[in-house]
Amino acid sequence: MKTGSWTVVLLAVTTVALCSPLINELEPGQEWPKRGSVKQPQDESEDEETSPEKISPSEPESEIPGEIKEEISLLAREAENVKVDYSGAQLWKVSTEKTGVRATLGRLRRRNLISTWAGNQTYMDILIKSNAVQNVTRIMKRENITYDIIIEDLQKRINEENPPLDENEIELQDRRGHRMTWKQYHRLEDIHGFMDYLAKTYPKIVSVNTIGKSYEGRDLKVLRISDGKPTNKAVFIDGGFHAREWISPATVTYIINQIAENFDEESDDIKNIDWYMLPVVNPDGYEYTHLTDRLWRKNRRPSISRQCIGADLNRNFGYRWGGRGSSSNPCSDIYRGSRAFSEPESRAVSDFIKTSTANFTAYLSYHSYGQYLLYPWGYDTAVPPDHNDLDFVGKRIAAAIETTGGSKYTVGCSSRVLYPASGGSDDWAKGQGIKYAYTIELSDTGRYGFILPTSYIEPVGRESLAGIRVLASELNKP
Structure with missing residues (x-):
């Protein structure tokens, strides 16, 4: 996730605003950038100029009448009482x-x-x-x-995917002070509770902020790990863009836990970076997969016609929005939304990164599945001018993953390795001047697909953490 000349690619990169330098004069763990000071580029000229088809934007979310929103919410609540059955699929x-x-x-x-x-x-x-x-x-x-x-039989596999914890694990939860175990796929409440626990336990290095709300009003919580040095670079990591990809939030929380709990013993490479992590970009969809439809992909915002629910958040970002690999059909799994950043979840991520004072030099977005480490561009079969750097670091990360757990990851430009997909968050991050932007498709290669057994959580987490350490080492090179 090759048309277009180098001139066009270079122009796209050089005309965007780069992140401002880190300003860090407060106590460690307390400094968070002010939000809302930069208007969102929902109608950027580059989107209009490069989109292969013109779409008349639908009404924005704020213009959906209150009575219609109430009716939609009622229908959604009623639907949640009936689980989708995949028996025989x-x-x-x-x-x-x-x-x-x-x-x-x-x-x-x-x-x-x-x-x-x-x-x-x-x-x-x-x-x-x-x-x-x-x-x-x-x-x-x-x-x-x-x-x-x-x-x-897909339903049989779904039924076996996330078994309840045994008594020893439940007892360990009580002693630990939070419910996260990485031996089970957890609900949003457990994930957010775990993040809050770390902020209370390690207040000098960990802080948590809500950077926005989902369509249904759930918090978009980002956890920051930092020792507060003003020279630190910054990395933004997210997961849970697509609701059914449960291994993604599990992996991001595993990384959070390992770095936060062991920060004093970590290398300088890890300590010299401010880590910003958003485990669940799509909390409404994620909860919906637990309650109703295990294979739901999109968010839960209805289209204005109420014909279908949800947009693909990873087709909704404003860099080359509306192009190849996305759909204008609200019923499609790759529906791009009515316009760039039409969805509150993607808009919150954009707003936070654009207004942040952090010196973001890398962006990682964890997805599943297939075992790919992908870099821009996704909107078409082209590569950025520094693609050799992206390829080199990507292959070093993949090597560390394989050394740690044996999983082989394919590294390359996403539109060539997989297929073109415009409106992705990694393209947008690269367009913001963040040098190392990657989408990582986690295990496996198809035996289980999205229904990955819980026994994979810790091995995938360990492999991913090994890759993070390599990235940190690269970022700290002079």
Whole structure:
């Protein structure tokens, strides 16, 4: 996630505002940048000039009438009482190297017989709904398309994914003072409680602030770890953009825990960086996956027509918004929103980074799945002028991951390794002048997909932390 000349790419990079230098004169753990002083670029000229299609923007969220919002909220609450059942649904890995396969899959998707989970230039992982398995099987055989059945009954896998903790783990929770264990996928309340616990326990280095609210009013909580040195560089890490990718918030909280709990023993490379971490960018969608639909992807803001719910937050950022790999259809899983930064969650991240006084030099966004370490550009098959630097550091991170746990990560430009996807947060961060911007697609490579067993949480966390240490070392080089 190659058209366009170097001139265009260079112009895009040099015309954006770079982050201001770090100003840090308060006590460690207490200094947070003021918010709201920079107007959001919801109608930036570069978005209009480079978007391949003109879309008439829908009404902004604030203009949805109150009675309609109440009706939508009521319907959403009623829907949460009925869990989506995936009994009999299957996950297939389909080879797409043969001519015509992608076109066939596209027709099946438009007929609502399948949905896409993941893929690259050679294969696609597709979910086949239970009532469509027989029909899709017949079409695949008729078209002589090669596929493997990866998961035969998706609901069975979902039921086994997140077992309750044993008595010893529950007792350990009570002694620890928070409920996070990394042996289970936790609800938002546990994640936020854990962050608050660290801020109270380590007030000299840890602080927590809410940088905005989700559509349904949930906090977007960022935790900061810093020893307060004014020379520190800064790294922004987020997770949970896509609601169903549970390993992402689990990994970000694992990294938070390891750095905060062991800060005194950490290397100078770690200590010389201010770490800003937002584990759940999409709290409404994340809670919805726990309560109603395990495979929900988007946020939960309704379109003005009330036809469909949610936008893909990772297609809603304002760098080359509205282009390839995004959709203007509110019912699509890659719906880009009515305009750049139309969603409160993406707008809050943008607002915070743009108005921050932190010296952000790296941005990491954790997703799943596929084991990829991707750098810009995603909007088209082009690379930034310093792509060799991004590739070098990315490969060093991938090597550390493999050394630690054996997982092999593919490193490269996202639009070439996977596919073009405009409006992504990593492209936007790079456009803001943040040099090292990466999207990291965590484990696995398709055996479990989004339904990754809890036994993977700690190994994936350890691998990711090893990558973080390499990044910190690179950032501290003169």
